[in-house]
Amino acid sequence: MQRAGRVAAIWREVPGIVGLALPIVMGLAASTLIGVTDSLMLAPLGPVPLAAVGLTGAVAALFYAAIYGLLSALSVRIGAAWGAGEGRAISGILRSGLALGALVGIGSALVMAALWPLLPLLGQPEEVIGAMRAYWFWICAFLVPFAILTAFKSAFEAVEKPWLGTAFAFLGVVVNVPLNYALIWGLGPLPQLGLTGAGLASFLAETIALGAAFLWWRSAPSMRRLRLRRQVALGEMGLTFREGAPLGAMYVVETASVSVATLMIGAFGTVALAGNQVAQAVGWGLLYMLPLGVAGAVAIRVAQERGAGNAAALRPIALAAVAVAGVWLVAAALTLALRGEAIARLVTDDPEVVAVAAAIFLVFAPMQISDAVQSAMLGALRGLSDTAWPAMVSAIAYWPVALPLGYALAHWGGMGPSGIWAGYILALAGAGAALAVRFWRKTALLEAPASA
Known part of the structure; x- marks a missing residue:
């Protein structure tokens, strides 16, 4: 019965997350x-x-x-x-x-x-x-x-x-x-x-x-x-700035990381760059907006319930956000994996460019799932006004982990251009796990006084 109650609580939060x-x-x-x-x-x-x-x-x-x-x-x-x-x-x-x-x-x-x-x-x-x-x-x-x-x-x-x-x-x-x-x-x-x-x-x-x-x-x-x-109120401005500055820096770091990854792919030549542009137009230009929107929605819902003193609702909100992002991005991952070549042909008829884009789509597919968890948990911690540590974790994932790992897979692992993006799969998965553990610990502290 307790498990059924938790599932029901998560399900009740889904419409609110989607609506935001x-x-x-x-x-x-x-x-x-x-x-x-x-x-x-x-x-x-x-x-x-x-x-x-x-x-x-x-x-x-x-x-x-x-x-x-x-x-x-x-x-x-x-x-x-x-x-x-x-x-x-x-x-x-x-x-x-x-x-x-x-x-x-x-x-x-x-x-x-x-x-x-x-x-x-x-x-x-x-x-x-x-x-x-x-x-x-x-x-x-x-x-x-x-x-x-x-x-x-x-x-x-x-x-x-x-x-x-x-x-x-x-x-x-x-x-x-x-x-x-x-x-x-x-x-x-x-x-x-x-x-x-x-x-x-x-x-x-x-x-x-x-x-x-x-x-x-x-x-x-x-x-x-x-x-x-x-x-x-200058004090209020300062509080908002201190909470938001790590997030602003994190998004810049993330955007810059993608730019560096593109430059790294340029080492493989013009065809590789063209194929990467086709893949990015879909993988980042269209799909990236969804986890970003879910992160914003879960941050607001967590903040609202935190303000209302309803600590028991925080974990169901976060899990509902993971479910919403996960369902969408798993569907996107399957589409990219199974129909990536056909999608690339909608943009270009150059067979070499299509081949590169399709290979990158195969990597983008599992990356969507890692990003679903990472983005949802990042938003959940933002709702607790916890931004500096999560921003640092994400920055580490994008730079010291994803880029070197991607270089190794691309050049030493024989994956070519798609290997650059393969480094992001493990990096985002690790960041998502670390953020989830921190959120669970934070919410446990908030729930403790209520259960005492």
């Missing part, structure tokens, strides 16, 4: 669609604008990851206050979070702008760098409204209105389309700005989405008890 994870995943996807829209609408201008968007996006992705990770602590702090029924506390946390978002956005914009002089030193094409200066700096400016809107999205997710944050994220994407058309090609009195117009449109679209989110928060009747006040 889905809009979070959609919101994360929306953040990448601005660059996709720019690429599609600039394509008729030739390869130089497309290369400029790709180069700028590759650098901006590091800042997106850092901003998302750092400000994700805001959803945990608000979630805990929401679970405890402390509406006034949420107002203070949010206004401090918005101020922190503005500072993080401005800081990120300045750092990215400072990287501009380094691009020629990295051997990038002169014609691309010559064309992209204004676009680069508009994307730097884009980071400011993006960071503040991320803070708003974290708040909406934590107070059980996750689709609201997603709607504002997609509003930016929708507004970007007509603005892009008008500013790239010229419309009426507007000049034809080309690549520069795409950057300006992205900045304006995100700013409009941020303005809409702020107006909603100020005027919606359902938000009345969570209204913003003028004061900003």
Whole structure:
């Protein structure tokens, strides 16, 4: 009977995890669609604008990851206050979070702008760098409204209105389309700005989405008890920053690790790089969003129940998150393993590239299962405001373990390009096990007073 009760408790949590994870995943996807829209609408201008968007996006992705990770602590702090029924506390946390978002956005914009002089030193094409200066700096400016809107999205997710944050994220994407058309090609009195117009449109679209989110928060009747006040608590900003900084650093480390793995695959030649790009577009571009969304969802649910003092619910929430991510990613793993070659052929008809991509898909398949556990447990610990140690474990998994192991399997183990990614299977599995043990110990301490 006790086992049946535990299973029932886990099952009851599944709808809540799915209900939170889905809009979070959609919101994360929306953040990448601005660059996709720019690429599609600039394509008729030739390869130089497309290369400029790709180069700028590759650098901006590091800042997106850092901003998302750092400000994700805001959803945990608000979630805990929401679970405890402390509406006034949420107002203070949010206004401090918005101020922190503005500072993080401005800081990120300045750092990215400072990287501009380094691009020629990295051997990038002169014609691309010559064309992209204004676009680069508009994307730097884009980071400011993006960071503040991320803070708003974290708040909406934590107070059980996750689709609201997603709607504002997609509003930016929708507004970007007509603005892009008008500013790239010229419309009426507007000049034809080309690549520069795409950057300006992205900045304006995100700013409009941020303005809409702020107006909603100020005027919606359902938000009345969570209204913003003028004061900003520096202490609250500091707490959010201390909790979020390890996560921001971890996501940057993770993104950088993937970039290094790609460079390592480049040693095998152009065909290997092309096959890896095909595999990554599916394996990281599409599938990676799901465990990231589940991690965000379980963090919020754990924080809410922790705030409510319901320690007995914490383990069922974490196990439900593992189950949700596991079911999806096992299905994805089977698809990649059994139909990887057919998927690659949807992208390219080059037989050599297809062969490399299919081999990498076979490695991506078991990696999905390892990532399901690692991501869910990372999110569960985030919900307990435990971020520094888990971030360190993940960083170790991605760098001193995954990359050297991948190199050994690729070169000495005879696996070739797919071996680089094979190193991640054991690294993520080990990280997931370590994080699960820590979560179990943490929750045992929380449950002990209640059972005493």
